[in-house]
Amino acid sequence: MTPTNPAGGPTSFVLVHGAYHGGWCWSRVRDLLQDRGHRVYTPSQTGCGDRAHLLDERxxxxxxxxxxxxxxxxxxxxxxxxxxxxxxxxxxxxxxxxIPNQLSHLVFLDGGFPTPGQSRLEVMTPAQREARIKSAQESSGGISIPPPAPEAFGLSDPDDIAWVQRRLTPQPFGTDTSPQKLSHEIGNGLPCTYVRCIEPEFDGVGTAADYAQQRQDWSYLTITGGHDAMVSNPRAVANLLESLA
Structure with missing residues (x-):
């Protein structure tokens, strides 16, 4: 039986990748969900993945x-x-x-949250900010940040590491330097689930995970796998997402 949403028709998932990645990182999860009858979209954001040729300072x-x-x-x-x-x-x-009216559920997979009205760079420590700016300047004249090694994303299997290594692309630096303006509270009143990847934990999202746990109106779950769990444990990620549809 094809899963349906409350308005009829198959459930639609839109899976958004993180820094240095592209829509490719969701391919294993996408295939599992599509095999179960869901509609799944895995776009690459501008300048990333298969759209890396569009990278620029704007x-x-x-x-x-x-x-x-x-x-x-x-x-x-x-x-x-x-x-x-x-x-x-x-x-x-x-x-x-x-566009909250188009959405039924938000899922934050081992992610960090914006500070409304501020850029990501602004909320870093002075040392982090200086290192970030230096990396961007030295690698691309300030346009992008070069990707770290795949192991930084909690990957340990040699095949996964090689697969990810071939696909990582620089992250547009403007996404760090531009402020994110919000008109509503994070989540905008929608059902939200935060999923923490716990084997191993990724230090960079500890503050966001703590915030999510404190939100009484949100769900908080954990999943076995490192930061790139959609690569290392796609079946668990697909099962969890399907349970929220």
Whole structure:
């Protein structure tokens, strides 16, 4: 039987990748969900993945939000389960701020949250900020940040590491330097689930995970797998997402 949303028709998932990744990182989860009858979209945001050829200094966090908003509106999707991994959580928050009526559930997979009205760079420590700016300048004249090794995303299987290594692309630096303006509280009143990847834990999302746990109106779950659990444990991720549809 094909799963349906409350308005009839198959459930639509839109899966948003994190920094240095592209829509490719969701391919294993996508295939599992599609085999179960769901509609699944895995777009690459501007300048990333298969759209890395569009990388330039004009890309901002608003560009990322517009990428996903435009997809949902162009495809006329409703009752969308919108999933953001890592940096993609910021994109999801922005989309929910703009078009909540198209969405049914937000899922934050090991992600960090924006500080409304501020850029990601502004909320870093001075040492982190200085290192980030230096990396961007030295690698690309300030346009992008080079990707770290795949092991930084909690991967240990040699085949997974090689697969991810071939696909990682620089992250547009403008997504770090541009402020994210929100008109509503994070989540915009929609059902929200935060999923923490726990084997191993990724230190960079500890503050966001703590915030999510304190939100009494949200669900908080854990999943076995490192930060890139959609690569290392796609079946568990697919099962969890399907349970929220």
């Amino acid at each position: 890309i901002t966090i608003d560009t990322f939000v517009e990428d996903i908003t435009a997809l949902i509106l162009a495809e006329e999707l409703h009752h969308v389960v919108l999933v953001g991994h890592s940096f993609g959580t910021r994109t999801v928050v922005g989309v929910a701020d703009r």
